[in-house]
Amino acid sequence: MRRMLLAPLLWLGTAYGTVSGVAVDQAAQDYQQHCQSCHGVNRLGGAGPALLPESLSRIKPDEIRRVIQNGRPASQMAAYASVLDPAQIDGLVNYLQQPPATPPTWNDEQIRGSHSLLADVSKLPVTPQHGADPLNLFVVVEAGNHHINILDGDRFEVLARFASHFAVHGGPKFSPDGRFVYFASRDGWISLYDLHNLKLIAEVRAGINTRNLAVSKDGRWVLVGNYLPGSLVVLDARDLSLVKTIPAVGLDGKTSRVSAVYTAPPRDSFIVALKDVKEVWELSYSGKADFEPRQIAAQDYLDDFSFSPDYRQLLATSRKAQGGQVIDLDSGKVVTDIPLPGMPHLGSGTYWKRDGQWVFATPNISKGLISVIDFKTWKLIKEIPTLGPGFFMRSHVNSRYAWTDVFFGPDNDAIHLIDKQTLEIAHTLRPMPGKTAAHVEFTRDGRYLLLSIWDTDGALIVYDSNTLKEIKRIPMNKPSGKYNVGNKIEFAEGTSH
Numbered sequence: 001m002r003r004m005l006l007a008p009l010l011w012l013g014t015a016y017g018t019v020s021g022v023a024v025d026q027a028a029q030d031y032q033q034h035c036q037s038c039h040g041v042n043r044l045g046g047a048g049p050a051l052l053p054e055s056l057s058r059i060k061p062d063e064i065r066r067v068i069q070n071g072r073p074a075s076q077m078a079a080y081a082s083v084l085d086p087a088q089i090d091g092l093v094n095y096l097q098q099p100p101a102t103p104p105t106w107n108d109e110q111i112r113g114s115h116s117l118l119a120d121v122s123k124l125p126v127t128p129q130h131g132a133d134p135l136n137l138f139v140v141v142e143a144g145n146h147h148i149n150i151l152d153g154d155r156f157e158v159l160a161r162f163a164s165h166f167a168v169h170g171g172p173k174f175s176p177d178g179r180f181v182y183f184a185s186r187d188g189w190i191s192l193y194d195l196h197n198l199k200l201i202a203e204v205r206a207g208i209n210t211r212n213l214a215v216s217k218d219g220r221w222v223l224v225g226n227y228l229p230g231s232l233v234v235l236d237a238r239d240l241s242l243v244k245t246i247p248a249v250g251l252d253g254k255t256s257r258v259s260a261v262y263t264a265p266p267r268d269s270f271i272v273a274l275k276d277v278k279e280v281w282e283l284s285y286s287g288k289a290d291f292e293p294r295q296i297a298a299q300d301y302l303d304d305f306s307f308s309p310d311y312r313q314l315l316a317t318s319r320k321a322q323g324g325q326v327i328d329l330d331s332g333k334v335v336t337d338i339p340l341p342g343m344p345h346l347g348s349g350t351y352w353k354r355d356g357q358w359v360f361a362t363p364n365i366s367k368g369l370i371s372v373i374d375f376k377t378w379k380l381i382k383e384i385p386t387l388g389p390g391f392f393m394r395s396h397v398n399s400r401y402a403w404t405d406v407f408f409g410p411d412n413d414a415i416h417l418i419d420k421q422t423l424e425i426a427h428t429l430r431p432m433p434g435k436t437a438a439h440v441e442f443t444r445d446g447r448y449l450l451l452s453i454w455d456t457d458g459a460l461i462v463y464d465s466n467t468l469k470e471i472k473r474i475p476m477n478k479p480s481g482k483y484n485v486g487n488k489i490e491f492a493e494g495t496s497h
């Protein structure tokens with residue numbers, strides 16, 4: 001095993017105060033001896049997830065300590081409380097939150113080296129082999145134990161279940177015919193799965209810390225956006241082989257993290273939000289598809305965005321700013337600002353027609369309110385107070401309501417149903433009192449919907465979307481996002497894109 005490179009004797013200021021270089025040395029040795037075989041040289045990840053500050057930023061230090069002490073149930077992570085003393089464990093907790101002495105890299109050679117083909121698509125049947133309606137399947141991410149479920153959306157039965165990479169995040173994306181689905185994990189692993197044959201086809205690690213992915217309208221390309229390294233990676237959608245990496249460098253030469261990537265079907269392009277330079281990028285995939293970015297100046301850094309229904313404009317927010325900006329993608333100009341308080345979660349917003357006009361509604365992860373905006377005038381129509389900040393919002397063209405969660409705070413077991421015409425909360429459900437209820441996705445016809453009980457002893461609950469009666473409860477460990485194939489490939493009104 002390669003010796004870890006250590007920082008010279010220095011004093012590191014951390015959340016725990018000051019740590020001597022000796023403690024860092026000890027922690028580095030402990031890492032090498034006890035962690036490296038699973039978590040990789042330079043903490044890049046291996047059988048276990050990457051342990052870099054970027055990978056751990058969402059986890060509280062106490063939680064890191066608890067996992068080292070007690071292990072993680074239903075995973076290979078063992079308990080170290082009887083192996084390491086409390087000072088060693090504290091040392092490791094500190095050490096893992098510092099950048100490694102050797103800055104991590106992930107270049108084309110490493111991407112190619114991580115690529116594996118798991119099945120030969122040309123030898124697999126081209127029609128669905130599972131007997132269910134292929135356009136009414138659901139892909140369900142079971143976050144508590146890092147699994148994916150494929151669910152029959154008519155019978156509400158699990159057709160297949162398989163282990164995913166650590167922490168799949170963002171929406172899985174589909175090929176235009178709905179046969180293939182693409183997943184991105186926060187650790188940069190991209191997986192290609194065949195829904196007709198219920199088989200994994202290929203995997204590749206496109207980055208060390210990834211945001212999300214998008215698939216081109218023609219189904220030829222997958223674009224991956226990374227925080228670490230700050231880059232875009234274009235993959236061949238047929239087998240995930242590497243086509244091109246594009247460093248995310250702004251016009252001023254500064255490297256940026258990528259906040260999010262989406263496909264814009266009517267534009268034949270990918271749209272990219274950057275987190276550290278004030279630019280939006282458009283990468284055309286029509287014609288010669290050279291993926292040269294068109295760099296559009298923005299007024300602010302972008303964390304999150306959503307499109308107008310015709311994909312001509314995007315509505316974007318920065319978590320640092322107090323508001324949103326509308327950018328016209330044709331002219332490349334910022335059209336207007338929008339008063340959006342708190343931290344609107346635009347990527348999880350939804351739109352519908354009200355009195356013949358498109359409106360857009362977004363949840364807010366720091367304030368208990370839903371902002372409803374007129375897509376034509378960009379004026380705020382209403383702020384609907386909720387029982388607490390929420391993450392996700394969903395509807396369907398055949399649903400009278402938009403469903404939104406109260407993800408944070410004492411009322412996190414509540415779900416609000418907002419009447420799409422009156423903009424009032426018509427119902428508040430508490431499907432499992434005391435347990436977080438979140439994220440909804442409708443069947444293709446909108447008759448039923450699936451809701452997550454985001455808990456270790458959680459469940460998927462199927463509701464009749466008209467009578468609001470519970471139809472079925474399927475036990476699951478922290479089910480998070482659910483995605484209906486038909487709604488996704490049709491970019492249906494009410495669902496996320």
Ligand code: DHE
Nearest residue numbers: 058168169170171212213259260304347391480481496497
């Ligand atoms: Fe997400 C989607 C960003 C934290 C679960 N989240 C997305 C998307 C973005 C995003 C840009 C859209 C991607 C797409 O459609 O491909 N998420 C962020 C953040 O910036 C934030 C606040 C902080 C972070 O560190 O990333 C964040 N997200 C979370 C969580 O803590 C959640 C609740 C649990 C988890 O899995 O990490 C979470 N995000 C989700 C889910 C989606 C998502 C389930 C897909 C929503 C959909 O319906 O399409």
